[in-house]
Amino acid sequence: MSPSVNSSSSNPGMIYTSGRHDSVWVALNPYSNWPKFQKLDRDIESDTVIVGAGMAGISTAYELVKKGVKTVLIDAREVTSGETGRTSGHLSDFIGLRYEEMIKTHGVDETKLVYESHQYAIKRVGQIAEKHGIECEYVQLPAKVIVSVPSTDPSYENKNDLAGEPEAYRQIGHESMAEYAQNGDLGAYTGGILTTKGEAKFHPTKYLHGVLRELTENHSDLFTCYTNTRMRSYKAHDKHVEVETEGDLPPNPKIDLRAKGYSIHATNLVLTCNIPPNLADLILKNFYYRTYCIAMAIPSSDAPSALIYDNSDPYIYVRTTSHPAPNTQYLIVGGEDHKVGIESGDNYFTHFEKLMKWTKTHFPSASTTPDYAWSGQIIEANDNIAFIGREDTQGRNIFVSTGDCGNGLTHGVIASKIISDEIAGVKNPWSRLYATSRTPKPRTIPDIVSENVEQISKYSRAIIADVNDIEEIPVCSGAVMHGGLKKLGKPMAVYKDENGEVRKFSAVCPHLHGIVAWNPIEKSWDCPVHGSRFDGMTGKCVFGPSNRGLSADDEKAEEAINASTSG
Numbered sequence: 337m338s339p340s341v342n343s344s345s346s347n348p349g350m351i352y353t354s355g356r357h358d359s360v361w362v363a364l365n366p367y368s369n370w371p372k373f374q375k376l377d378r379d380i381e382s383d384t385v386i387v388g389a390g391m392a393g394i395s396t397a398y399e400l401v402k403k404g405v406k407t408v409l410i411d412a413r414e415v416t417s418g419e420t421g422r423t424s425g426h427l428s429d430f431i432g433l434r435y436e437e438m439i440k441t442h443g444v445d446e447t448k449l450v451y452e453s454h455q456y457a458i459k460r461v462g463q464i465a466e467k468h469g470i471e472c473e474y475v476q477l478p479a480k481v482i483v484s485v486p487s488t489d490p491s492y493e494n495k496n497d498l499a500g501e502p503e504a505y506r507q508i509g510h511e512s513m514a515e516y517a518q519n520g521d522l523g524a525y526t527g528g529i530l531t532t533k534g535e536a537k538f539h540p541t542k543y544l545h546g547v548l549r550e551l552t553e554n555h556s557d558l559f560t561c562y563t564n565t566r567m568r569s570y571k572a573h574d575k576h577v578e579v580e581t582e583g584d585l586p587p588n589p590k591i592d593l594r595a596k597g598y599s600i601h602a603t604n605l606v607l608t609c610n611i612p613p614n615l616a617d618l619i620l621k622n623f624y625y626r627t628y629c630i631a632m633a634i635p636s637s638d639a640p641s642a643l644i645y646d647n648s649d650p651y652i653y654v655r656t657t658s659h660p661a662p663n664t665q666y667l668i669v670g671g672e673d674h675k676v677g678i679e680s681g682d683n684y685f686t687h688f689e690k691l692m693k694w695t696k697t698h699f700p701s702a703s704t705t706p707d708y709a710w711s712g713q714i715i716e717a718n719d720n721i722a723f724i725g726r727e728d729t730q731g732r733n734i735f736v737s738t739g740d741c742g743n744g745l746t747h748g749v750i751a752s753k754i755i756s757d758e759i760a761g762v763k764n765p766w767s768r769l770y771a772t773s774r775t776p777k778p779r780t781i782p783d784i785v786s787e788n789v790e791q792i793s794k795y796s797r798a799i800i801a802d803v804n805d806i807e808e809i810p811v812c813s814g815a816v817m818h819g820g821l822k823k824l825g826k827p828m829a830v831y832k833d834e835n836g837e838v839r840k841f842s843a844v845c846p847h848l849h850g851i852v853a854w855n856p857i858e859k860s861w862d863c864p865v866h867g868s869r870f871d872g873m874t875g876k877c878v879f880g881p882s883n884r885g886l887s888a889d890d891e892k893a894e895e896a897i898n899a900s901t902s903g
Contacts, residue, residue: 354879388418397551398464430743472546524697850866
């Protein structure tokens, strides 16, 4: 399947979302409905500045404003233009490990805190939506976890780790929230089913845009938001921080090195931008994956009434959401995760094909092809628990939220509670669990070593070319080539547009000099070392830890960079 459905023609330059294919959330909340904010045009001061207007940033702004803290929120693009707008919208307490396994790794007491913090987040979204009348399809419902691998498959025993979950729930004091049936039915599936209570689903952009409207309409004395305002750098002083924003490019730049824009002086800095820049320790504690989603129409009478998780390999997650047509819903099916930047060519497209096959097997009445097909990015913490709170032990007023393990929606709400409490001087029971300075658990060390060795191995791309001749690159596509003697052998990221015209960027990621790879699904350049991503047509950075774009290697690339800046 080619993901030609709903290409983001209304999203030039990846302004509204970090891919070339829209997620299903625009079906009932198009970009034209999104709240718009101005670009920062002067130096300002505030109590707190938050960088990144996704689930964590907007939720933290809300909690701070409700505590009376003057807050400025900035984003390099538009609000919710990052991974929040590309999630599947599950509000879940599943975070990669079953609770039985988590107890083995983290112990009963910490596992109990993990569960209760996520349950708080699930309920908090519903409370805020109800309090402010935000219509965002929020509903609590059970989750069903299955293992669709046949019991005769050799991997079945490793995947069917569900039977021990009720006992794990009992150990953490929530026995009534889980039950296991050895022989259950779900759609076309029959087999073991773990049922858990207290999960939820919602429409993420409708919810967050409603929160932003509440803040701007009723708390303008405490809250301000600026978009298309990229943080260039920050400095921490004894009692305050200074954020420098990025200025415009000079005419005909030879490299993408923008001047200083404006400054924001604040007591506190909160980095909710997926991966906080300049914090090498945290960058190395996380691992970076791509994940895929499709949305297919299904008759409402056949739509599942629970969240679904298939514990097979690869992992699958499922839910429904509203459809514009009567008696119809969208069935969202996601999964097929893999490391960033490691796929090649048509292999990217097979992930959508496999999701479609899974859907038709388990829900035969679903439509033949998806209305929406898109991908997103997941940041996995090395011990399956996010890093939230003060960024180090030096007492600086810099706070972060990262390593969401596929649960950025609940972790974002947890972060809003932990960080706002700390800024307000309130003791939070979860601070130690999520502390950024915590040491790895012994059981996780082999995986950490393996992941970091694999990340380092990706530097070998510096001597590997995708193609040797520009003629090998199809139109509307890209590839990495070697620059030859003229470019001193430096690799080039070459994009060929629909007219066959070529533009060349440096293929060297500005972060730690990994060599980017072409992602044909979202038409982006993806770094396989630490997950930075860049718009394939303009080189603009759309996902950190890099905080600037790819530099131009020819005049066409310079023109594309200039056009994206002026636009």
